[in-house]
Structures are given as C-alpha cells and as structure tokens.
Amino acid sequence: MAGVVQDVLARRAADDGALLPILHELQDRIGHVPAQAVQDIAQALNLSRAEVHGVVTYYHHFRDRPAGRHVVQICRAEACQSMGADALMAHAELRLGCPSHGTTADGEVTLEPVFCLGLCASSPALTVDGEVHARVTPRRFDALMAELRSGQ
Secondary structure, eight states: OHHHHHHHHHHHTTSTTOHHHHHHHHHHHHSSOOHHHHHHHHHHHTOOHHHHHHHHHHSTTOOSSOOOSEEEEEEOSHHHHHTTHHHHHHHHHHHHTSOTTEEOTTSOEEEEEESOOSOGGGOSOEEETTEEEOSOOHHHHHHHHHHHHHTO
16 A cells, blocks of 8 residues: 555645645545545645644545445535435435444445436436446435345
8 A cells, every 4th residue: 555655646746736636646546545644645745744634634535444345426516405315314224324434344335425416307317336326216226235145
C-alpha cells in the first residue's frame, strides 16, 4: 500500500490542484484513502495534515477504510428524497444491519449515501457496484440484495 501512495505522489504531487486527483487515484487503486497516507500527502503537497484530513472527511466519496466486497450507494439528493429515498435508506440500514457509511458484519456490503446520480426523473435511485437502478422500492432493494448475495 505504501508503494502505491508513493507512486501516486511521485507522479501527481507537482500538478496544480493535485490534492483531489491524488485522493481519487488512491481511492480507485486501493479502495480507500489510508489514514497513514494523509501525512505523506500533506508533506508532498506542503499542506497540513489537518487540511488533507479535512478534505478526505468532507467529501462523502472518500473512505478511510476498505469497503465491503460490494458497495451500495443510495442517492440522497432532493429529487430522490422527495420520492422516498429517506425511507429507502432506513430500509436498507435495517435489512443490511449496518448504518449509512457502514459495512455489514460479514464484510460483504458497504452502504453509502451519494448525492445525485443524475436520475432525478426516475427516483429514488441507487447503485450496486456501480450499476445504476432507478425507481427502487424497498421490495426491489430486497430483490437486488438477494441477487447480490446469491452471486447472480
């Protein structure tokens, strides 16, 4: 993991506005932004550790620990909220047994909020491992999770 961090920093640290591209690449390559990388990033960009940590924790997209084997993201933007996304999130938390930003006890599914999937006319929407699903009801959510857990 340290090698990946050093590789990313070596290639991107001199770029203008490098912080977000570095964080995105680390998340893409490692699956999260490791806490131990924050100091290395800060040093490479001449920022404080608090500044880097603040960006990592401000954006919901970045994780500070590995996600589960599958990632479910439920849209929390206004259009989806108006069509039942809050109830869908509550249902998902209950069914999965983990809170938003959490991972199931078996490490299989991480549940995350996301702010706008661009499917406002087809809300509420969610993604399962990047695959978009629209007009998702609690019943459809349960079916998607059954498919996911059965390996289909």
